Amino acid sequence: MAYIDGFVLAVPTANKDKFVEHARKGDSVFMDLGAVRVFECWGDDIPDGKQTDFRRAVQAKADETVVFSWIEWPDKATRDAAMAKMDDLMKTDERMDPEKNPMPFDGKRMIYGGFAPVMTLGD
Template sequence: MKITKGKYVDGFVLSVPKKNTAQYKKMAREAKEVWMKFGALDYKECKIEDSKPKCVTFLFPKMAKTKPSEATWFSFIVYKSKSHRNAVNKKVMAYFEKKYGKDHMQMPFDMKRFTYAGFKVEVGI
């Protein structure tokens, strides 16, 4: 297992139609290559497996408003710091804009139900 010293993480939760899983994974593999090329320390795309753990009342699928025809995904990218994240993302966005144009690529999921935030690592450094 690769150990990173990242102090900042971008986290994502989204619902992907099951019929679009292959398309999403293809897009995610390209995204991982690009983020890592421009300096991200780690990049993971995780598809839900245990959607109803015991002793939890507010579940990821409920939070993501995942429909029966969809799967919930949790993704994260690790950086050295928030400023490192900003520098990497600037390069990534420029790369994708050049490759796909200002409208970017067609997403295989509903962007209106996609959630994202930046997190400062507090434990585990």
């Protein structure tokens, strides 16, 4: 069964192009490590909630856009094997090197987690 890594982050709206380039480089590593597909979704219709919402979850500022991303893996074992290689890749692969591919957002406000699907519809 597939396994999903999900992410929500706030990106300065002015950094959209930088974010896309950063993601293009970094996400290609996940594909090389066995990911089925990766989605990077730029916030378009993010309503304010009454108790919480995406913007508050990542403390988005007025000049930031919420990004919702996920990586689909064929299974948890493939994902775990890929994650086990990440520390080394951050030292050896320019796509994961924070100096050569810096995050154009505040990574401390990113939220993420791994998810086991309990139901899927469609493709």
